[in-house]
Amino acid sequence: MHVSCIQATMFSKTLHETLQFAQNSPLSTAACVLAVGLSTLYLFRSHRSRRTSKIIPARERVLILGATSGVGQAMAHKYASRGAFVCIVGRRQSKLDEVVQECEELCERGGFKDSVLGVRADCGDVQDMVRLRETLQKAWHGLDTLILTAGVSALQPLMSVAGVDMSSLDIIGSQASPEGIQHAVNAATAAVNGNFTGPYIAAITFIPLLSYTSTSPSVLLLSSVAAVIPPPTRSLYSATKSASLLLYQALSIEHPSINFTFFSQERSRVLSALLQSTTLPVSLVPKSTNLILSKTV
Template structure:
């Protein structure tokens, strides 16, 4: 008689627990004080907090962001840090960062890819078509949507690709335990309304890095998929229309505030950063935050309509 589903679940849970207890900590190979950590997208959000936590435990940290003033602010809170102004989407910038690391550190042990942009509107709305309208999108509206998608794809997909090509060879030849962590999103594996551009571009980079993990087994790849995180990530949305010149000042201020206000709901940044570092320490492959979302991912493939309803409710989305 085959075992019941409950019995199988219990066996799997116990087995997973024993595996976690017996995992080897990476510090047995690279002590915390000797770890060289490159963080791409470290000037804000999760990347900034990861930089702070790595520095606090003694690692040598390279903080990379597009704005030098923000990079400098992070460096002030991180001992043994190196700060560089660079854009992950520009090949010349990433080659320059690599050159600096080779000169200053003689290599790198850990690469954290935390850079990216958001997009927060339904796709047809970006193109100027309301959900309740029957009219077609204009040529200008379609072009605006394409421009926004190209910006999202460049930051969320091509940027991580450039980073991988730039740093994988350096990691492999200079580290005793090379590791790459990609901060992705739950939206990369569970579709959500108003996150069409964001989820699809983050999903592309996730699959890219998962394939790279097979092509380069000597490197430990980790993928962290958090749900909504507190902070001002929405301010980076690339699918917002420019404010019309004749828009009333009050309306303009309200919209600007909406897109830039720090969100206090969602996962705590410091906890997500802790989990990211833990994933690297123990060479974990895929990490869902919160952990229960791993079950949500499974349920989507078994009962997709349930997850779709939950997603519509979460984002306050009313279909046509």
């Protein structure tokens, strides 16, 4: 039997077993997410070894949107340390310069140089993304890997964003004012721009470049547990992260030649939001929130 057939059979068996486990779990929704996540993570790892046979790690052309802090910065360091061509994108010039310098130092330690680019740009700005694409075409003649880690947090209950005090017994005083509603709309616009419009523009801008210039194109979207498990106090964040996750899942079907991966590693954030809610019964708080969501095509 061909190796790929064996892998497909093993994957199918693993998925079937984990879904059976999920059906017997009291937290069936979370369990199903975890089951599919673990199974597809297995498939992702088997694919990763095949990709390195097509693209030498030290020659990989990597674009990281939102690389000046957090996960994006850590990934930039990792790629730089193995000599990949890395383009770091962020909105704050001071942080951008700092991360570029860190990556250049890591490259030099490994015997590589002239492989790091730093571009100040906003993922939600069409002209910035087109300019970034032109920069990559001129410097690298293409792109192999697109990583999206940029995002916007929204941590308050929706009524609080609108200035409504739901603990008030006065129905007149607890109504949202026009100013409060507008403030909530402005907050939604910022969240949509950061968590959905940015990834949306990036997909349209870079998918053709990936498809036509890479022997093994790859897209990685940093998502969130909140995209699949709605947490209290994060309704706006949850809605916008879910939108971008579903968008990229649909794109993975529309573009089967591109390897799409979606992941999230969040232990304390979701759990903290759950525990801080005064309306959520303790019995509904999941014991584990360390989910890894991964899908590859």
